[in-house]
Amino acid sequence: RVLAAESWRAAVESRNKCINALIAVAPNTSTHGPSTSQTKSAKLEGLSLAVKDNIATRDLRTTCASRLLSDYTPPFDATAVRLLRDAGASVIGKANCDEFGMGSLNTHSAFGPVVNPYDPNARRSAGGSSGGSAAAVAAGFCDAALGTDTGGSVRLPASYCGVVGFKPSYGIISRWGVVSFADSLDCVGVLTHTVKGAQAVFDVIAQHDPRDPTAAPTHVRKRASAAVRKHAWGGEHTDGDLKGLRIGIPQEYFPAELSPPPGLHTLLSHLQSHGASLVPVSLPATRAALSAYYVLASAEASSDLARFDGVRYGQHVPPAPGTTASTADVYAHTRSVMLGREVRKRILLGSFALSAGAFDNYYLQAQRVRSRVRSDFDAVFRVPNALRAPPAASTSNPITDIVAPNEPGVDVLLHPSAIGPAPPLPSLEETETGKEREESLDTYLQDVLTVPASLAGLPALSVPLNPRSPHGDETNSDIGEGEWPVGVSVVGQWGADELVFRVGKVVE
Numbered sequence: 376r377v378l379a380a381e382s383w384r385a386a387v388e389s390r391n392k393c394i395n396a397l398i399a400v401a402p403n404t405s406t407h408g409p410s411t412s413q414t415k416s417a418k419l420e421g422l423s424l425a426v427k428d429n430i431a432t433r434d435l436r437t438t439c440a441s442r443l444l445s446d447y448t449p450p451f452d453a454t455a456v457r458l459l460r461d462a463g464a465s466v467i468g469k470a471n472c473d474e475f476g477m478g479s480l481n482t483h484s485a486f487g488p489v490v491n492p493y494d495p496n497a498r499r500s501a502g503g504s505s506g507g508s509a510a511a512v513a514a515g516f517c518d519a520a521l522g523t524d525t526g527g528s529v530r531l532p533a534s535y536c537g538v539v540g541f542k543p544s545y546g547i548i549s550r551w552g553v554v555s556f557a558d559s560l561d562c563v564g565v566l567t568h569t570v571k572g573a574q575a576v577f578d579v580i581a582q583h584d585p586r587d588p589t590a591a592p593t594h595v596r597k598r599a600s601a602a603v604r605k606h607a608w609g610g611e612h613t614d615g616d617l618k619g620l621r622i623g624i625p626q627e628y629f630p631a632e633l634s635p636p637p638g639l640h641t642l643l644s645h646l647q648s649h650g651a652s653l654v655p656v657s658l659p660a661t662r663a664a665l666s667a668y669y670v671l672a673s674a675e676a677s678s679d680l681a682r683f684d685g686v687r688y689g690q691h692v693p694p695a696p697g698t699t700a701s702t703a704d705v706y707a708h709t710r711s712v713m714l715g716r717e718v719r720k721r722i723l724l725g726s727f728a729l730s731a732g733a734f735d736n737y738y739l740q741a742q743r744v745r746s747r748v749r750s751d752f753d754a755v756f757r758v759p760n761a762l763r764a765p766p767a768a769s770t771s772n773p774i775t776d777i778v779a780p781n782e783p784g785v786d787v788l789l790h791p792s793a794i795g796p797a798p799p800l801p802s803l804e805e806t807e808t809g810k811e812r813e814e815s816l817d818t819y820l821q822d823v824l825t826v827p828a829s830l831a832g833l834p835a836l837s838v839p840l841n842p843r844s845p846h847g848d849e850t851n852s853d854i855g856e857g858e859w860p861v862g863v864s865v866v867g868q869w870g871a872d873e874l875v876f877r878v879g880k881v882v883e
């Protein structure tokens with residue numbers, strides 16, 4: 376599906392004001408065609424694309440939804456944006472988000488919250504932090520949007536807005552030109568209407584980039600694809616036959632206090648009736664994942680954001696005339712005035728976790744949890760982890776000699792993307808009186824089902840589990856709460872992005 380230019384512009388003009396998904400819209404006369412040497416492969420010719428505002432675009436501001444960068448226009452395109460423009464996509468605007476990607480509800484933006492377009496009158500959250508990207512797709516402003524996902528920021532808004540959201544394996548899409556929040560977790564992700572659409576965008580941008588030092592090298596990518604080809608489910612047979620597909624259902628993602636989303640049971644029986652087997656699995660480190668994530672992400676943020684001091688980067692706010700201030704005071708003044716509350720909180724928490732007295736108890740402990748989370752996943756997947764394959768010396772061909780499959784492992788995992796449908800946005804009064812502040816730990820809870828895959832760097836795809844889907848479900852006649860979209864996530868081994876898409880198409 377490709378939207379005609381007039382059609383997206385008309386949709387933006389009539390609805391963006393109330394949804395607040397885009398914070399900059401490409402001018403009518405812009406030169407938003409291919410950025411460099413003419414379109415090499417016009418695979419995405421005419422595709423309209425919204426880009427999260429923490430991803431650099433050479434002709435539109437890139438503010439990270441922060442006052443500190445409110446007048447910054449980069450002189451270059453991020454690699455992902457350049458590749459998409461080269462493939463024929465047009466950037467229609469920059470998408471609202473939580474400041475620097477920190478948040479789950481898209482309420483921490485200098486440009487105001489994003490309103491969920493599913494029913495704007497209900498004033499529910501579009502999810503965060505890529506809320507503007509998800510809402511722009513859901514509202515019909517664009518065919519696709521780029522977001523970033525550090526701990527769930529593509530999958531959560533996709534779930535709340537009823538669109539498809541894909542977070543790739545860590546290191547598969549270049550982060551060059553993406554403003555870092557937590558380097559070891561940040562991924563560029565894709566939001567679209569369909570799984571096929573997400574895969575088309577992914578295929579164009581999933582390339583090794585020498586400018587990103589964390590990009591997975593080509594031989595590791597090859598080793599991962601070879602492992603998947605050799606050991607994983609091969610694909611649908613005739614007529615949707617899923618014989619041989621082993622889907623893991625992680626028990627920790629179904630705690631007693633959460634009722635599974637409507638439609639999930641029906642989906643599972645549908646998959647089973649087509650030959651897939653459902654395998655209960657356990658990922659015991661899951662319960663510690665959320666706390667570990669917030670320690671690690673904040674620690675990395677305190678370092679990644681140190682550059683925004685109003686001197687090297689960011690708008691400078693001079694101290695009051697007549698005051699004498701040290702250099703440190705000058706930096707602190709700009710940061711205190713220009714950064715939002717959530718960002719300041721994370722910088723303080725992160726600096727604390729890295730300080731000499733707290734390092735062992737917080738940062739190191741969180742790293743231990745992270746490695747347990749990774750081992751848990753490796754223990755359940757049939758395909759071995761290509762990042763942990765034996766060193767080249769022990770194999771004759773490091774690319775194709777894959778360690779034995781982990782039998783009887785599973786091909787993918789399946790679980791709800793979020794603990795529920797989109798929550799209401801805080802009222803203006805709650806924001807002003809600080810009531811919202813007291814609830815911020817609840818906000819962190821939204822990510823409980825998405826952070827494990829982030830800590831392990833795994834590919835994860837959220838597909839709408841539409842209560843009115845063709846799978847049908849007797850409980851779907853509910854109106855109100857039951858009508859709000861929720862997503863179901865398909866998670867695969869590192870490098871099994873293509874397999875995740877294949878299964879996602881069956882789930883869709």
Ligand code: GLN
Nearest residue numbers: 476478524525526527528
């Ligand atoms: N909600 C999480 C956080 O606030 C995840 C953010 C993200 O993935 N960018 O850190």
